[in-house]
Amino acid sequence: MNYDKVIKLALERGFYFPSCEMYNNSPAGFWEYGPNGVSLKNKFLELWRRELVRRDNMMEIDGSQIMAKSVFEASGHLASFADPIVKCTKCGSTFRADRMISESCSVVIPESADLVEFDDVIVKNGIVCPRCQGALDKTKKFNMMFRVGIGPEGEDAYLRPETCQSIFVDFPRLYKTMRGKLPMGVAQVGKSFRNEISPRQSLLRLREFYQAEIEIFCNPERLHDASKLERVKDVTLHIDNREITCSEAVDDGVLPNEFIAYYVGILTEFYQKTGISMERSRFRKLGEKEKAFYASVAFDFEVETTIGWLELVACNYRTDYDLSGHAEHSGESFQVMDGDQRVLPHVFEISMGIDRSLYCILEHSLMEDDENNRTVLSLKPYLAPRHVGVLSLVKKDGLREKTDSIHEDLNRKYDTFLDHAGAIGRRYRRLDEVGCPFAITVDHQTLQDDTVTLRDRDTMKQRRVSLSDLDDTLSESLTFPV
């Protein structure tokens, strides 16, 4: 299934759509989730909590989206989350200053250098616009964070460009008050904001987006403990073009230690349960130049789609980069006791893009069933926006009333969809398109013996189920897997 079909489904069936679409000055890169999108997202996150947060006994927080300027001085984002750009005064083209200079005259300037250094080299070497030979303007910094003005004086603060900074600044309190012990995982779901130059492709490149981030605080001297890895040692990983188990990955040096291998393992088990094809997924170790400025080791979890490989998760070993930065800027101590050892914890991060993950689930689940002339969103039942359609075969002879009462018995426990209108086949097709795994239909026999038909989305097969067994039957298929 391809990108166009997914976006068409998203627009037509209330999964997601552009924000403020009726106003023509609405900026790009902002999308909203409709009813089915929210329901899918909530269930995806519930699965994430089960498979990662609860499984590893992590704690979850919900931090504020606007954060103090100092946070980003300490984190390095004010200095490093910005690109030096230079603009041509004649044709208006914009270039990354460091790249353009190294291409024009092989002088290498680090991107974090002072802006005057770029200007000096441009003047000294007579560099002009590579496109039109026009004169270049002065180099500027383009910072990708959104600045906000707080209070009447409009004091500087920033929308967080990643959710994890709240986890870092909250770490000392969490450790003290929540009886922290290393390794300690802290998770957060929330919005992050980045002023992308060119947002693209709906959910895949947003200016405002959801992240589910996990930061595991650990003792850097105890990364070879294999006790947790035991649980996932046989999980198969696609990594660096190989197919190996978690424990083999450590033995072969593909993954640096047991600690990281364990988290890569549970992350893989999580994604297996989302319905994303693991055959079309991989971990990829990032090279020195691809890594973020804070990472010493970085793996991306990537999924193949019709528009290429997408990065869904960044796994970064951030060392003590963040905690030492915040310790230095705030004066607070971030050291903790691990046994009888005083340590400044290191951080391993699992930073997940929720929107991208949802897109991949949709693309990998969407099927065209030509034989039956239908489109089926073959979601895992526990992720489906609607669990069960409740339909009356016809409205008359009391079937409507019977159906309504069955619906009332179900709709507090399940996400249901009540539908009386139109041809039954059309109603089944509509449910198929939003991934609803089951439909029960009330017919004349129901009035006689309190049974209904239960239709399975993927096979279209039906069986008769007694109303008294209905709850058990549905629960069995709709609860999250263990």
Add this chain to the structure above:
RNA sequence: GCGGUCAUAGUAUAGCCUGGUUAGUAUGUUGGCCUUCCAAGCCAAUUACCCGGGUUCAAAUCCCGGUGACCGCACCA
């Protein structure tokens, strides 16, 4: 931000070149009839020319500007 292409109902499109239509079609949606378990049929209803300006007696149509989308470049924690 640059270049190319594009913008008409929920969705997909015709009409634009050559200005004047009641803006057509398909599908969807809503109600009704019929049917009574897989997008059937019939009747009715419903919904659109991206925004702003210009040219003109008259603009969906021609011109300018803006915004957005797609592709490429670049960027991408």
